[in-house]
Structure formats: structure tokens, C-alpha cells
Amino acid sequence: MAEENGRRRWQLVLVASPLQGHMTPMLQLGTYLQSKGFSITIAHPEFNSLDTFNHPDFIFLPLPDNLSGPGSFTSFLGFLQALNNNCKPHLREHLVQIMTEESVVIIYDILMVFGGSVAVDLGLPSIIMNCSSTAFFPAYQIIPQLHQEGRFPVHDSLLDEIVPELKPFRYKDLPFIDLPTEDATESAKMITPATPPSAFIWNTLEFLEPSALTQIRQQYQVPIFTIGPLHKTAPARSTSFLEEDTSCITWLDKQKPKSVIYVSLGSMANLDKNVATEMAWGLVNSNQPFLWVVRPGSVHGYEWFEFLQEGLVDKIKVRGLIVKWAPQKEVLAHNAVGGFWSHCGWNSTLESVSEGVPMLCQPFSVDQLMNARYLSHFWKIGIEIIVEKTEIEDAIRRLLVDKEMKQRAIEVQKNVEHALNHGGSSHNALKDLEEFILSL
Numbered sequence: 343m344a345e346e347n348g349r350r351r352w353q354l355v356l357v358a359s360p361l362q363g364h365m366t367p368m369l370q371l372g373t374y375l376q377s378k379g380f381s382i383t384i385a386h387p388e389f390n391s392l393d394t395f396n397h398p399d400f401i402f403l404p405l406p407d408n409l410s411g412p413g414s415f416t417s418f419l420g421f422l423q424a425l426n427n428n429c430k431p432h433l434r435e436h437l438v439q440i441m442t443e444e445s446v447v448i449i450y451d452i453l454m455v456f457g458g459s460v461a462v463d464l465g466l467p468s469i470i471m472n473c474s475s476t477a478f479f480p481a482y483q484i485i486p487q488l489h490q491e492g493r494f495p496v497h498d499s500l501l502d503e504i505v506p507e508l509k510p511f512r513y514k515d516l517p518f519i520d521l522p523t524e525d526a527t528e529s530a531k532m533i534t535p536a537t538p539p540s541a542f543i544w545n546t547l548e549f550l551e552p553s554a555l556t557q558i559r560q561q562y563q564v565p566i567f568t569i570g571p572l573h574k575t576a577p578a579r580s581t582s583f584l585e586e587d588t589s590c591i592t593w594l595d596k597q598k599p600k601s602v603i604y605v606s607l608g609s610m611a612n613l614d615k616n617v618a619t620e621m622a623w624g625l626v627n628s629n630q631p632f633l634w635v636v637r638p639g640s641v642h643g644y645e646w647f648e649f650l651q652e653g654l655v656d657k658i659k660v661r662g663l664i665v666k667w668a669p670q671k672e673v674l675a676h677n678a679v680g681g682f683w684s685h686c687g688w689n690s691t692l693e694s695v696s697e698g699v700p701m702l703c704q705p706f707s708v709d710q711l712m713n714a715r716y717l718s719h720f721w722k723i724g725i726e727i728i729v730e731k732t733e734i735e736d737a738i739r740r741l742l743v744d745k746e747m748k749q750r751a752i753e754v755q756k757n758v759e760h761a762l763n764h765g766g767s768s769h770n771a772l773k774d775l776e777e778f779i780l781s782l
């Protein structure tokens with residue numbers, strides 16, 4: 343039997359989602375737990391673009407999935423269902439082999455629900471890891487109730503109203519607002535664990551999401567570890583699927599302090615040519631320097647930024663720089679960056695608030711709508727925009743000159759630092775998590 347210091351070795355099997363915004367925090371969590379002496383296996387669907395060479399100390403377990411990505415499915419739910427069905431048998435087989443030798447705990451991404459069902463089948467402890475904001479969880483849980491009471495699908499007249507059970511969110515902020523009823527109810531069923539896990543890990547901070555955390559604590563009588571922001575607690579080596587263009591840091595070095603607007607819409611959002619062109623004009627007309635990540639293939643029908651007319655490209659070159667993928671955490675920490683135009687994915691949100699950078703919020707789907715609401719109306723460090731309707735250049739200038747918003751962003755940043763310091767909420771949650779795993 344594998345033993346260390348007279349006790350069985352702990353093998354933590356982290357079941358990761360193949361999406362960039364989920365893989366990154368899972369690898370960060372693995373890095374932290376490994377530094378505490380646990381052995382880490384990353385079980386992941388085969389088709390993702392993870393560079394395993396960046397993480398030589400982990401064991402990687404590719405799970406045959408028979409898939410090539412979400413693109414070949416008509417709905418994201420269909421993709422997730424296929425992923426869960428196809429990956430389950432291999433994970434089960436692997437666990438059966440190792441569980442006689444080692445003490446196994448499964449930590450599974452909230453979307454990789456097969457991790458939970460395999461744990462129940464085999465009688466292993468399991469912990470759910472959530473890589474999005476906490477708020478999206480009670481929002482999904484409430485779908486059946488909204489449906490029963492005739493509040494979902496949401497009538498137009500309700501869209502701007504606050505959902506009484508989910509303050510401060512409006513109906514139009516709900517992450518499933520655009521889904522057909524059946525997909526929404528199926529999604530709710532999917533992420534609601536049939537058997538409660540041993541615990542939850544949330545990549546968030548207590549002070550950012552008090553109401554959502556209270557709701558979950560009332561619902562589940564298991565420990566909830568709020569250990570975020572993971573990019574600060576456990577910086578991992580590069581987790582990017584795309585190559586980071588570091589030349590933009592040299593470009594940032596030449597810009598004035600707090601003058602640059604950084605633009606990135608994450609790893610999944612796709613745009614129409616018209617919206618992307620409007621964004622370009624807004625940036626040019628703001629007369630501010632800007633660093634714009636245009637992910638290859640993210641504008642429908644184009645490989646990169648060929649959708650921009652030549653004259654516009656010349657104007658962009660005066661104050662702007664376009665890259666395919668940036669070292670985002672380094673960019674946001676750079677003194678030249680004064681604002682972040684973002685889709686408000688949860689990682690981007692945490693990375694920005696941790697550096698005290700206020701945001702322009704252009705959410706697309708899922709939890710991004712709720713995160714944008716948090717930023718603009720709860721934490722008050724962001725401005726919501728709709729590219730087709732907002733005067734973009736005005737919004738950019740407001741973001742960069744608004745002293746009160748900047749001050750609030752710095753206060754939030756200080757609270758994040760406080761949570762990470764000795765005795766802070768995230769620091770304590772990490773210690774508690776370690777002890778909890780050893781107690782299982």
C-alpha cells in the first residue's frame with residue numbers, strides 16, 4: 343500500500359472542464375493543494391488544448407470523449423451532456439484501480455457532474471469546485487420555481503424588475519434568460535447535485551457575494567470554502583490555451599500611468615462584424631491608448647481582424663495595439679492600465695478587482711450578466727454598455743476620469759488583499775480546506 347509518514351497517500355483527483363475559464367482556476371487549485379503535500383491528478387476531457395508540459399508535477403488523466411468541442415452541438419447543454427456521458431466510464435475505471443492503494447478524494451468542476459456520480463457509485467468523498475460567481479448557482483436553482491409560478495419564460499414587462507429572491511439581480515440578468523424552457527430546466531437539474539457533496543469550493547471572496555453565499559449555506563449543510571481569488575492564492579504556471587503575446591508589455595511600458603484601456607472578451611464570446619467595427623470606432627474616437635485582444639476566429643467569418651477597413655486600421659495604429667491573446671494578469675497589474683473593457687467572465691472580473699481596475703461591462707451570456715450587475719450596481723466599479731446603443735467614447739472617458747469609481751476600485755482591491763493576508767477570510771478558508779480534506 344502506498345504510504346507516506348505512516349499514513350496512506352492522499353490522491354486528489356481534480357475533474358476539470360475543458361473550457362479555458364474553468365481549467366485555469368482548477369489548475370491553480372491543484373497548484374495550491376500540491377504545495378500542501380497532496381498528490382494531484384488532473385482528469386480532463388481529451389479534446390482540450392491544455393499544455394501539460396507547463397505542469398510537470400501533476401499526473402494528467404485524459405478521458406476519451408469522442409468530441410471535438412462545443413461547436414458541433416446546437417446547444418451548450420447538449421455538448422455538456424455528451425461530455426459527461428462520454429467521460430464517465432474511463433474515470434470510473436481509473437478510480438477503481440487506484441482506490442485500493444490510496445486515499446482518493448474527487449474534486450469536480452460543477453459542470454463535470456459525472457465526477458459526482460462516480461464518487462457516489464464508488465463511495466468516495468467528493469467536493470464541488472465552482473469556477474463562476476456564486477450568484478449564478480441560486481439563480482439556476484430557482485428555475486423550476488420561476489417556471490411553476492409563470493415567471494419563466496420571462497415576460498418582457500418583467501425584464502427590468504428585480505427578482506425578489508435574488509436581489510440585486512433583475513430578470514434580465516438571469517444566466518438562462520435566452521434559453522428555451524426545456525434547456526433551462528434541464529440545466530438546473532444537471533448542476534443540482536442529486537446527492538450533496540462533502541463540501542463546496544468557491545473561487546470567490548466572502549465580502550464580494552454575501553447574499554449568494556448565505557443562500558447556499560442555508561440550502562446545503564456542508565462546508566463551503568471561499569478561497570478566491572485563486573490567481574493570487576495559487577498562481578500557477580501559464581494556463582493559457584493560446585500563446586500569450588508578451589510584446590504588449592513592452593508597449594504598455596511606453597504609455598502614461600492609468601491611461602490605457604485594455605479590451606478583452608474572454609475565451610468564448612463571438613462577435614458580429616458590425617459590433618466589432620463599432621468597438622473599433624469607439625476606441626479610436628476616445629483618443630485614449632488601447633490594447634485590444636481580438637481572439638482569432640472570434641469575429642464571425644474572419645480569421646483575425648481583416649473585418650476592419652484599411653483606413654480604420656491606420657487610425658487604430660496611432661494609439662492602439664491589437665494582439666491575439668495577452669498575458670492578462672500581467673496586463674491588469676501594469677501601471678499604465680486605467681480601465682478594462684470586458685465580457686465580465688468571472689476570472690476576468692476577479693483579476694480586475696484584485697488590481698483595482700474599474701471596468702466597462704459588455705456581458706454576453708451565463709454568469710457574465712450577473713457579474714456585470716455586481717460590478718455596475720453592487721460594487722459600483724463598472725459601467726454597463728451595449729455597444730449598439732452606448733456612446734462608447736464617452737463611456738471610456740468616464741471610466742478613466744471618474745475619481746469616485748477609481749477610489750471604490752482601490753477599496754475593493756484592499757479588501758481582496760486583506761482577505762488574502764494572514765487571518766483574512768480566503769487565507770482561513772484555504773487552511774480549513776486542507777484540514778477538511780485530511781479529515782475525510
Ligand code: UDX
Nearest residue numbers: 363474606608609610635667668670687688689690710
Ligand atoms: C467562461 C465564461 O464565459 C465565464 O462567464 C465563466 O465565469 C467562466 O468561464 P471565459 O469566457 O473564458 O469564461 O472568461 P473568464 O472567466 O474571464 O476567463 C478568461 C481567462 O482567460 C482569464 O483568466 C484571463 O486572464 C485569460 N485571458 C483572457 C488571457 O490570459 N489572455 C487574454 O488575452 C484573454
